[in-house]
Amino acid sequence: MGAMKPKHVALAVLVAAVWGVNFVVIEIGLDEFPPLLFSALRFLAAAIPAVLFIGPPRVAWRWVIGVGLVLGVAKFGLLFVGMKAGMTAGLSSLVLQSQALFTALFAALLLSERPGRRRLTGMAVAFAGIALVAVEYGASSPLAAFLLAIGAAACWGLSNIITRRAQPPDMFRFMVWVSVVPILPLLGLSLLVEGPSAGLAALSSLSLPGVGATLYVAWAATLFGFGVWGYLLREYDATAVAPFSLLVPLFGMSSAALLLGEDLTPLRCVAAVLVIAGVGITSLPPLSKWRQGQSSAPASAYSPMPIAQSLAGAVNSSTNGAKQ
Secondary structure (H helix, E strand, O other), rough: OOOOOOHHHHHHHHHHHHHHHHHHHHHHHOOOOOOHHHHHHHHHHOOOOOOHOOOHHHHHHHHHHHHHHHHHHHHOOOHHHHHHHHOHHHHHHHHHHHHHHHHHHHHHHHHHHOOOHHHHHHHHHHHHHHHHHHHHHHHOOHHHHHHHHHHHHHHHHHHHHHHHHOOOOOHHHHHHHHOOHHHHHHHHHHHHHHHHHHHHHHHOOOOOOHHHOOOOOOOHHHHHHHHHHHHHHOOOOOOHHHHHHHHHHOOOOOOOHHHHHOOHHHHHHHHHHHHHHHHHHHHHOHHHHHHOOOOOHHHHHHHOOOHHHHHHHHHHHHHHHHOO
């Protein structure tokens, strides 16, 4: 499909920036809402009113419900609770990239995909980076928050596998319906765990930062980000678009340092290099495949955003079908 046009390169960088800054915005939202309630509001704002103007998801409802529970309830619930417990925005954006490792692990266990030597090497490099984060973070912060973020990454990896099995032909429509599923479970968990008084207090004292954070994570990070990424994947090969996703933790850590005053220690920078390099080795196709304009990696490994990952698979599948 040729090299990406400058305006499309700018769009890809913009989406990576939006997704990276999203972790800072989540931190702001968690100052205004209890974590489970905030997660429920995020999906409510993403699904309504979009769900009223789209058709059915075009896949079996079990896949919609499965991804909604694993990604929406488990992954985002664990992430938001972990960040509320002390996991910083910058490190969260980095640690969540271990979802690529869990995706490869679940693919081996559930889909019988045997990782090759290159992928195993990438997993080892990324794991070394995560271990450095654990050592530095655990020395001065609650280890439980770090483990919650790791749990969120694991749930993300599992949701990638479910989405791959679903093979939705229209990922934007699929993800809007997926956003409907977690709303009631998260509201129920919020009532049970956080209590109705905490939720009512937050809702009765709505502030501009709280509303802005909710709309950002729902509309900018979800609808805009996923929509633009899907458009780019329709215009270009996944191998051209996928590398831009590796900019997400860079934007996440740098924006957290600039806007929240988080420290960028040398150890964290080394960890970031290892994780990003490992994810790149694990997820991106080898150089020989790049030259052919093809991809040997599963679509679920292309990006730190599940909709983008599966969009790559859906777009590539439809393209290959059209050629045949």
